[in-house]
Amino acid sequence: MHDIQTYFERHQYAGRVGTAFIYGIMVSIALNFFWTPGHIYSSGFTGLAQLFDTLSKGILGFNVPVYVFYFLFNVPLIIAAWRKIGHRFAIFTMIAVFLASLMIRVINTPTALTHDPLIDAIFGGLVNGFATGLALRNGISTGGLDIIGILVRQKTGMRMGVVNMIFNAFIMLAAGVVFGWQYAFYSAIGVFVNARMIDTVYTRQQKMQVMIITDRPKTVVDSIQNHLRRGITIIHGAEGAYKHDKKEVLFTVISQYEQYEVREALNEADPHAFMSIWRIERIMGNFYEPKL
Incomplete structure (x- = not known):
């Protein structure tokens, strides 16, 4: 049993490293092929690194590349993650940040694919959002505001929405001051597209409520809990209005990405059961989140 567990852990780790490599390639494409040629700023620490790259020549007298700032800004956060969040989380974050910095340096293009800043904003957001969502879906943090968000939530229980908005508003303001206000609006469009793509790919944070009506509650509960770690509430004494037969409601x-496992578990336990699933905005109380 221990050997099997070790095998699956190694396989999972190899998959995460591969995902980090893909993430690095796609981030470099978004930055070097779309955002930089179109004078578009990204959100988060990537946008902050772009801002410092733009300002470095005027302040220091020479240009410091984006990938240098991106890596340096993330180092203290990775150290904080090592101390406060977990060693495995910090290691994979370090791998993702290092590979992204490396790919930004290696994969570059001397000419822009397009001279339309709106296209640059949209496609840069699509590529980067897909990369970030893919990384998060495979249990990899991309550093920056991800780590800050986790640390703030651990310390205060607060969500990072306001901090994210303020941080990104500062980046958009900088884009307007440096390149012109039309580019601030283009950057805002890119940030919006990026966020929507992340939500499309990364479904772990999207919560769904499941209601199941069955006359085999124990079998269904056992099957679901064998497939995933979730608590279930049973309401006894329900009655079907058509045949007036006795039912139980579960x-x-x-998480949204678990709905396929629930469907599989229900088909195994009671193919004739009725199930409805709908998205919920907020939950309070104890909800199990897999370790990062």
Whole structure:
């Protein structure tokens, strides 16, 4: 059993490293092929690195590349993650940040693919959003505001929405001052597209409420809990209005990416059961989150 567990852990780690490599390639494409030629700023620490890259020549007298700032800004956060969040989380974050910095340096293009800043904003956001969502879906942090968000939530229980908005508003303001206000609006479009793509790919944070009506509650509960770690509430004494037969109602909350496992578990336990799933905005109380 221990050997099997070790095999799956190694396989999972190899998959995460591969995902980090893909993330690095796609971030470099978004930055070097779209955002930089179009004078578009990204969100988060990538946008902050772009800003310092733009300002470095005027302040220092020479240009410091984006990938240098991107890496340096993330180092203290990775150290904080090592101390406060977890060693495995910090290691994979370090790998993702290092590979992204390396790919930004290696994969470059001397000419822009397009001279339309709106296209640069949209496609840069699509590529980077897909890369970030893919990384998060595979349990890899991309550094920057991800780590700050986790640390703030651990310390205060607060979400990072306001901090994210303020941080990104500062980046958009900088884009307007440096390149012109039209580029601030283009950058805002890119940030919006980036966020929507992340939400499309990364479904772990999207919670779904599940209601199941069945006459085999114990079998269904056992099957679901064998497939995933979720608590289930049973409401006894329900009655079908058509045949007036006795039913039980089960309620649970899952992440959106777990809905296929729930469907598989229900088909195994009771193919004739009725199930409805709908998205919920907020939950309070104890909800299990897999370790990072």
